[in-house]
Every structure is written in C-alpha cells, then in structure tokens.
Amino acid sequence: MERLVEAALKARENAHAPFSGFKVGAALEDTEGRIHTGCNVENATLGLTVCAERVAAFGAISQGVREFKRIAVAADSAALTPPCGACRQILWELCGDLEVILANLQGRSERLRMKDLFPRPFDATFVR
Numbered sequence: 001m002e003r004l005v006e007a008a009l010k011a012r013e014n015a016h017a018p019f020s021g022f023k024v025g026a027a028l029e030d031t032e033g034r035i036h037t038g039c040n041v042e043n044a045t046l047g048l049t050v051c052a053e054r055v056a057a058f059g060a061i062s063q064g065v066r067e068f069k070r071i072a073v074a075a076d077s078a079a080l081t082p083p084c085g086a087c088r089q090i091l092w093e094l095c096g097d098l099e100v101i102l103a104n105l106q107g108r109s110e111r112l113r114m115k116d117l118f119p120r121p122f123d124a125t126f127v128r
C-alpha cells in the first residue's frame, strides 16, 4: 500500500470522534517528501470540531512548511470520503492544487485534484 495512504490510515487511529464515531485520518506530503498527519478532533459543542485535513495542514504550516504536493484522506466509508467544504477552502489557500487521494479501509482509493474538487475558488487573489 502506498506510503501516504498508510500514514493517513495510521493517523485515523488517533481520531477523537466520540460524538460521530466517524474517524478520519489525513496525510499531507510536502515538496521535500515529508509527511504531516492529522486526525479529526471533535468537541462537545460539535461546531468546534476540526477535520483531519485541517489538523494536518495547520500542523505543517506551524512547522514552517509552505509547499505541498499531495494529501491522502482515509475513512471507513464505502463511498470514499472527500474533504468537506471548509477543508477545501483551507487546503486550496494553504496548499494549492494538491493531488488528493481518497482511501478507505477496504483498500479502495481514488485520485483527484483540488482544482476539480474546488472550482472557481474565492482565494487570496481577491484580497491582495
């Protein structure tokens, strides 16, 4: 199995999802080949929940990383789980046109690109 998907599956095991029971892992690869992982972290107020993708992206950014290549997202769903709308906005803005690999626990996977998942974005070009 691919290294990045493996990292996302492993990160998923750390998910804190007592409310939804839906565990997600993400693994974001930078242009140096380093992998930054994240899992969803839920909160009793529900609205303060942070998705796995954003945890991975914010972790990488806080380490000083600014250039990225790919992200893998792993969840236990037959229909492969894509990043939510909020994560698409954040990933587009911080990481650009990533390759996005969706994977599940049965070994199914699919490759997409952020520009197709998030067409016509409102981004930094509008506010600079």
Ligand code: THU
Binding pocket: 017, 020, 022, 023, 024, 039, 040, 041, 042, 049, 050, 051, 052, 053, 073, 081, 082, 083, 084, 087
């Ligand atoms: N979730 C993610 O972490 N990433 C996604 O791509 C979709 C949804 C989380 C948020 C919440 O903890 C749980 O999955 C159910 O929505």
